Amino acid sequence: MPKPGADMDPAQFRAAAHRVADLLADYLEGVERYPVLPKIQPGAVRAQLPAQAPAQGESIDAILDDYQALIEPNVTHWNHPGFLAYFAITGSGPGILGEALAAGLNVNAMLWRTSPAAVELEETVCDWLRGLLELPASFKGHINDTASISTLVALAAARHRADPAVREKGLAGRGDLQALRVYCSDQAHSSVDKAAIALGFGVENVVRVKSDADFRMDANALGKAIAADRAAGRRPIAVVATAGTTVTTSVDPLRAAAELCAREKLWLHVDAAYAGSAAICPEFRKLLDGLEAADSIVVNPHKWLFTPVDCSVLLAREPGALRAAFALVPEYLKTSEAATNLMDYGVQLGRRFRALKLWMVLRHFGAEGLRERIREHVRLAGLFKAWIEADARFECAAPVPFSTVCFRAVPKGKPEAQDAFNEKLVNEVNAAGPVFLSSTKLRGRTILRLAVGNLRTEERHVRRAFDLLCEAYARLA
């Protein structure tokens, strides 16, 4: 039992930390003993928790026992090699250890003074990533929690460039302002809409440009939408192009978008949250041709660079533009050092030491190791695609540029019946336990997705997913 109000004493902490080391090692080594999705109903965990905080302290061993009994089995196992839904991710060993060390230091990297090593390591790892993406040295980065925030910050900078008075005067009640328009494809992520809500653009002013047969933004349609808006007295400010859209991982024509943005003086933000990781391989970097002409780029190492959530890198060609939009230094945070204060580049004042885990991941794997694993994931997705294409019961629903396969079962029947069949199919497969696939709508039709992104995913997991699909198909057909 702890002394009231005291932290664990050093010996207790050391013992508990070693128990946690084993809990983590056991979990990662044995994660496949769990179904990916816990077989519970909403409220099941809550029902086992007291309604109020305990009045008296409890021993750390009792807490860790409850963690083992109640929490660990009842999460969805994102760190399971059979997690093939959404975008599959990994909390890799070095990343987990980096997160633990960062929690021990517990620094706030808002100012250089409040944590020199954290600020300089953040600048360094962002430079490393910039180098891996073959971007000019003018790009500088900082780390946000999520791409939702990175995109919001980028669009705030775009707004500031379009109308610097917004910072002081805002958007409302001004006769001199037209509606501010942002363009993205009909495949872009919902975070563009959320940013448009937050920033006061409004969802209606997010122009969803149609995508082509391969789900890439139609650059012609983009040009026309911008021209039509100008003619109608609206004010285009930014284009969000996506490198690796959320459903099909398609890549918008970045070069064409960049040329259009240069001509129209619009901010180009590239949402490369997913495919930016792949772009550390030269063969995939080619698919992102024009990336270097963007004003800002978001890449999420927590998506496909094996870094635990959260870690979203926002790279800006003119970082001063972010600073101009946001910097606001109250008296109590003024310091005399000639150093970068990263709080000036975004919304959040408090900044966790996220660079540490990314540094440890990049060093553990090395650039070649990361490339090798990304290529292996792409190879596994290619295998699955080939199995789908070779089987008349299934078809691919989109090209597969990276490690995500969109597909569907095509039993005989009307589209609605096929859609319902696919919903049943994915539920059956997911109920089995060893794998988790996601489903969604693509141009109105239900499709299934298999995304390879976990470090421990091997060919046998992807094969298992295919076998389970075939078995479920046979049962349902």
Next chain:
Amino acid sequence: MPKPGADMDPAQFRAAAHRVADLLADYLEGVERYPVLPKIQPGAVRAQLPAQAPAQGESIDAILDDYQALIEPNVTHWNHPGFLAYFAITGSGPGILGEALAAGLNVNAMLWRTSPAAVELEETVCDWLRGLLELPASFKGHINDTASISTLVALAAARHRADPAVREKGLAGRGDLQALRVYCSDQAHSSVDKAAIALGFGVENVVRVKSDADFRMDANALGKAIAADRAAGRRPIAVVATAGTTVTTSVDPLRAAAELCAREKLWLHVDAAYAGSAAICPEFRKLLDGLEAADSIVVNPHKWLFTPVDCSVLLAREPGALRAAFALVPEYLKTSEAATNLMDYGVQLGRRFRALKLWMVLRHFGAEGLRERIREHVRLAGLFKAWIEADARFECAAPVPFSTVCFRAVPKGKPEAQDAFNEKLVNEVNAAGPVFLSSTKLRGRTILRLAVGNLRTEERHVRRAFDLLCEAYARLA
């Protein structure tokens, strides 16, 4: 040397995790061997890091060696008991272990389905906190990274309540919209201004109401400011009252603000990021009389509830108001369960499992343990205040409701000379190593701050700070 592209193998990971357990235990046990502020110049860390990511992977032991040699000594030691600057915080033992476990699970708590235990634990610990604050059961919470985001989300909900069309149409180019006004005191945190920038209100439309002699918002002046704005055709939408302002920890008159907001139909957001923690003690809860009438309240357990950064709880009286402002569910995230999907209540889609560490902290200490420690911190601040008041060379600069003392040296001389003396004084004290105090301006005058918030801070640390101040005073006078 790791196999290219592979994570550590289980035995490697286990060994490294045990090494990290010892690194953490050694750090926490021996943190006082470091000066709180590292004695380095900007660029010193960076100069020792390669300009590019390594091509080949490196062993985890080499990485951890570098962590020990280069990173750990060169951070500002927020987890040091002599850290008495800004608001002092603690990454406590159970919190650090919770963060490590969360990184191992690596779940995303955006939807119930994507991590049932994480979502239900988040709801539960927010309810626990709500209970500790004696708030009605209608308040529900969710955890954000920072108070900057919690306040942004709250003000977005306020905006939505004032004009639901903003979500779709935005703020710009609309003839029907007046300037949207937000009120806070001249002592409120800069995050209100940052939210106003982001949300498109504009910094000019943050009305800084003057504070009284005790640095509390003047409710009369607030009422007049609102009336004047209405008369001038502007649109008041929200008041941000602060419970524990950043410089002096003053508490705005919440009851009066709530009554005014009810009458004027304005959203009341209470920034209790700091003092909300103290309010788990009945005697401090009394200072926050009226808190229960707020529309939203932000409390940061990473400030004074011994939880590692980041962890900011936003409690809303009508959580549906946050949902109405932000919910936006794309097809690929639609699920069939009747469960709470926490991504609907804010900007970020990705949501780290922050509830785990908070749960472990609340259980380890228990409510009584937390209260005991908070009272001890307040007692220590009271001692320091008494020493300052008893010494003619110093004076207090503000009342001390909690654990933060604002004070200054008062050598004979003009105000400018006194200010310069205080700047020199704090630099001398901080250069010594064992303690770190901050300085700022308060109503134009330089003041120093001593904030007690670290779990391991004892009377001897506070005494040391006072002794160092006296010694430096003698040298400089």
